[in-house]
Amino acid sequence: MVRTRSAAKRFASKLSQELVDHIVDLLEDDTKSLKKLGLVSRSWSYRTRKHLFSIVTLRSREECLQLQMFTEHKPVLAHYITSLALVSPGNDFGLGNIPWFGFCPIIIEMMSTMDSIEEVSIQGEEYRRFSWDYLSSAFQLAFYDLVAQPQVRCLELKHQFEVNVLPFVQCHNLKSLLLTNVRVSPTYSMDTGACFPLNAPSFPTNDSDEEGRLEYLSFTDCDEAIRTMLKCSRSAEGTLDLARPMELEVSTLGYDKYTTAVRNACSSQVTTYNVTHSPEEIEFPFIKAFPSKIFDLSRLPLLQNLNVDIHSPKPTALTALLDGLERLSVLRKDSPSDLDTVVLTFDLYPPSNDLDDNSDWDDIDITDDLNRLAYCYSIWERMEKIMMRGAFANLEKLELVFQFCFSMLDDPSTWDNAEAVMLRRMPRLNSKGVLKIRHEADE
Numbered sequence: 001m002v003r004t005r006s007a008a009k010r011f012a013s014k015l016s017q018e019l020v021d022h023i024v025d026l027l028e029d030d031t032k033s034l035k036k037l038g039l040v041s042r043s044w045s046y047r048t049r050k051h052l053f054s055i056v057t058l059r060s061r062e063e064c065l066q067l068q069m070f071t072e073h074k075p076v077l078a079h080y081i082t083s084l085a086l087v088s089p090g091n092d093f094g095l096g097n098i099p100w101f102g103f104c105p106i107i108i109e110m111m112s113t114m115d116s117i118e119e120v121s122i123q124g125e126e127y128r129r130f131s132w133d134y135l136s137s138a139f140q141l142a143f144y145d146l147v148a149q150p151q152v153r154c155l156e157l158k159h160q161f162e163v164n165v166l167p168f169v170q171c172h173n174l175k176s177l178l179l180t181n182v183r184v185s186p187t188y189s190m191d192t193g194a195c196f197p198l199n200a201p202s203f204p205t206n207d208s209d210e211e212g213r214l215e216y217l218s219f220t221d222c223d224e225a226i227r228t229m230l231k232c233s234r235s236a237e238g239t240l241d242l243a244r245p246m247e248l249e250v251s252t253l254g255y256d257k258y259t260t261a262v263r264n265a266c267s268s269q270v271t272t273y274n275v276t277h278s279p280e281e282i283e284f285p286f287i288k289a290f291p292s293k294i295f296d297l298s299r300l301p302l303l304q305n306l307n308v309d310i311h312s313p314k315p316t317a318l319t320a321l322l323d324g325l326e327r328l329s330v331l332r333k334d335s336p337s338d339l340d341t342v343v344l345t346f347d348l349y350p351p352s353n354d355l356d357d358n359s360d361w362d363d364i365d366i367t368d369d370l371n372r373l374a375y376c377y378s379i380w381e382r383m384e385k386i387m388m389r390g391a392f393a394n395l396e397k398l399e400l401v402f403q404f405c406f407s408m409l410d411d412p413s414t415w416d417n418a419e420a421v422m423l424r425r426m427p428r429l430n431s432k433g434v435l436k437i438r439h440e441a442d443e
Contacts, residue, residue, distance in 0.1 A: 057085040061100045064107050071110070078113050085121040085156075088130050099124070102135040108142045120147055124159030129181065131162040140164075147171050157182050164188045165225050169232045172212030172239035181254075182222040190228040217245040217266060220278070221254030226262045244269040252291060253278035260293045271338075272305040273297075277317050295324025297339075298331050305341045313348065313369035315376050322382055329391035336393040343397075345440075346373060348404040366408045373402075374418035380425035388428055398429060399436040406441070415439055 058064050071078040086107065088099035101107045122143070124130045132140065144167045147155055154176040155168065161183035168174070219226050232238045248270045250263055275294055297303060310317045321344075328337060348366045387395060400422065406412050419437050429435040 054080055055083040055085075056081050057087060058101070058107070059087045059089055061104055061106070064101070064104060064110070068106050068110060071113070078110070079116050081114055082116055083119040083121075084111075084114065084117055085123060087123045089125060098134050099130045102130075102139055104139070108136075108138050111142045111146045114146065115149070115151070117146060117149065117152055119154040119156075120152060121156035122158070122160065123156070126159055126181070129159040129161050129183075132160060132164065132185065133162050144168075148173065154178070156180075161185075163225065165229050166232055169229050169238040169240050169242075172241075174214060174240055176216040176218075177214055177242070178216075178218040179222045179225055180218075180220040182225045184225045184228050188228070189224055190231045191224055212239050213241045214245045216247045216249075217242060218249035218274075219262070220251035220276075223254075223256070223258040223262050226266075227258070230262070230265055242266065246270065247272040247274070249274035249276070250294060251276045251278050252294060255291045255294055257293075260296070263294075264296075264299050267299045269302060270300050271302050272307070273300055273303055274307045274309075276309045277311045292320045292323060295321050297324050297328045302338060304338050305343075306339060307343045307345070309345045309347060311347045313346075313366075313372045315373075315379055318344075318376070318379050318383075322379070322386060325386050325392075329386055329389045332391040333389070337391050338394060339392060340394045340396045341399075342387075342395070343399045343401065345401040345403060348402060348408070364408050365410055366404055367410050367414050370402065370404070370409070370414060370418050374421045377425055380422055384426040384429050387434075395434055397436060398434050399438070401438055401440050403440045406439075 056067065058067065086099075086101045088101070120143075135143075146152065147168060148171050150173050152171070152173055155171070155174055156178040157163065158178075158180040160181075162185045163182055164185050164187070165182075166188050168177075226242070229240075230242050233240055233242050243266055245266055246269060248263070248266055250259065252275070297306070308317070308321060328339075348369050350364055350366075383398075386392075387398060402415075402418075406415070409415065422437055423430050423435070426435055
């Protein structure tokens with residue numbers, strides 16, 4: 001056994017570094033294998049460390065301390081980190097969500113040494129948001145400085161309030177911004193406070209049309225934050241252009257007239273539009289159904305790709321979508337829309353609070369849900385009627401994706417029958433080679 005291992009190591013040591021790197025890169029998502037490959041030799045460990053430490057998620061002070069020990073022993077590891085997420089898991093003491101990193105000197109010090117970070121995220125718990133008032137001034141300044149580093153491209157904030165979003169408007173290095181359930185501090189809100197001038201030195205205004213332009217914007221239930229940032233971005237001190245993203249993602253959760261106004265303000269250059277039907281609307285029936293304004297596609301003059309994720313077997317969302325497509329087809333009857341790809345994803349997995357820790361997919365039956373969608377004859381017939389109009393002459397793909405495990409069906413043939421039914425209801429799209437229907441299992 002010793003001779004075999006020695007022979008394997010000698011063989012591995014003869015491989016060129018380019019080949020070693022390629023082999024390791026193929027296993028970038030296989031943490032277990034990467035750890036083993038890192039033990040082969042120094043030439044192998046270099047590349048494996050880059051993958052093992054590229055994405056770091058810290059959920060406690062203890063995990064932060066462990067990372068500090070690693071980086072102190074091998075300082076180069078800090079330079080491998082390209083994605084950093086600080087997660088506040090909440091507590092059960094009825095005291096609100098006090099984030100562990102708010103007064104943690106270790107993470108404050110470490111953020112100043114991370115010079116390869118490209119993605120930054122701070123996440124609270126969905127039902128226990130935390131206040132930025134719980135974050136020390138030292139942490140806030142260190143975080144703002146980190147986000148402003150030129151190599152940082154993506155910022156994500158989830159489930160937090162009392163946030164001062166104004167410094168982010170000066171981070172023209174950002175290309176992606178994701179905000180979920182974020183509330184602005186009243187002091188810095190355009191609705192309740194005086195948000196000008198910004199309370200930080202401004203970056204030089206860039207003259208380039210593309211530099212400082214956000215490419216991807218996603219927001220859920222945080223209209224006030226986006227409106228405040230949009231207003232500030234138009235000031236002399238704002239250098240991040242939020243108004244012209246190429247890809248826009250919105251959710252039905254908390255969608256109202258203010259969300260519509262924000263969406264319209266950011267839609268002039270959008271080529272990809274993503275809509276998510278929030279699972280919370282399924283878990284909590286008192287939340288209103290799909291808002292029709294979310295499918296006002298006439299406000300997206302450059303739209304090419306439309307992606308809709310639906311978390312319900314009910315046809316409400318599909319009806320709202322078809323209404324929006326119908327209105328667009330009337331407006332563009334004389335000049336075809338640029339829309340070439342439509343992907344509808346139906347998530348048939350049960351809502352999270354319908355499951356417990358011992359749930360098994362084999363105990364769940366979604367046969368009725370699948371059939372309810374497949375046998376909506378009027379929906380699919382209307383879909384074909386609309387999408388075959390001249391307004392959608394550039395359409396190249398209409399894809400229907402159904403997400404579920406086959407163990408959730410009482411009979412595996414149910415899927416084949418459902419697929420056949422939908423294909424029969426859209427024969428022209430099918431014969432044109434535009435229609436694709438497929439099943440996708442959750443891995």
